[in-house]
């Protein structure tokens with residue numbers, strides 16, 4: 055089976071990219087192509103126009119500014135993993151990027167592509183939510199809690215381009231992932247971030263979309279120890295089930311990964 059024909063564009067700035075998105079019938083942005091190209095090969099996506107944002111210099115790079123880190127949308131996972139400034143202030147994010155997929159995926163895949171795609175098993179959404187980040191686009195700024203809206207869906211509107219993500223630097227943070235043995239994707243991933251007495255816990259892989267666990271956040275805010283999580287469970291009812299891992303297995307893995315993340319930090 056072949057991909058449908060499409061017109062390829064490689065604009066030099068986001069304005070030109072936005073103009074193609076507005077004009078073309080069914081245009082799609084392509085970043086690393088790691089998710090989009092396989093879905094085109096399967097004809098799950100058949101855009102009329104592909105807008106490659108890989109030549110837009112403004113969409114590249116990591117900036118650590120005081121208590122914030124801005125990661126531009128086209129920064130690859132390998133670049134995030136290797137960034138010395140990030141490793142100093144927010145090593146949990148560099149570690150997360152270093153654990154994504156395999157070397158080829160890390161060299162091509164991007165932060166913007168990952169969060170726009172909103173794969174339920176993607177790692178980045180958990181960091182974006184746990185670190186109370188803000189997603190910046192060509193049109194507005196979107197709080198993390200409002201960005202991920204469901205299975206492969208986000209608050210992004212047609213023609214809106216993610217330009218980067220502004221992360222708050224926590225006192226400490228850790229991402230623990232139960233890796234899918236074949237792809238590296240998260241069967242369950244738990245990102246725990248502590249800033250002062252505020253703790254945020256975000257879970258990916260388990261449900262149709264990233265979610266927080268208020269009971270864990272409350273317990274950890276009172277006592278930041280693995281023991282504080284004793285007896286706290288997430289209901290399996292809303293979790294995903296597939297031939298490899300049942301919803302009950304995923305629910306248990308959330309509790310285990312959360313305890314491991316806290317134990318690593320406490």
Ligand SMILES: Cc1cc2nc3c(=O)[nH]c(=O)nc-3n(C[C@H](O)[C@H](O)[C@H](O)COP(=O)(O)OP(=O)(O)OC[C@H]3O[C@@H](n4cnc5c(N)ncnc54)[C@H](O)[C@@H]3O)c2cc1C
Pocket residue numbers: 082083084085086087088089090091107127128131153154155156159162163164165166167168170171175176177178210214215216217237238239240
């Ligand atoms: C074998 C394999 C293993 C993987 N393992 C993991 C893993 O362990 N953890 C993990 O988190 N991910 C994993 N991934 C996903 C990967 O890391 C990429 O993040 C993901 O494929 C999307 O990024 P991309 O840059 O390739 O986006 P693309 O495939 O180019 O685009 C994806 C979607 O996002 C849209 N888009 C891209 N950039 C923007 C933007 N700036 N603004 C708005 N929309 C945009 C595109 O139009 C498209 O709809 C894996 C992928 C593969 C193929």
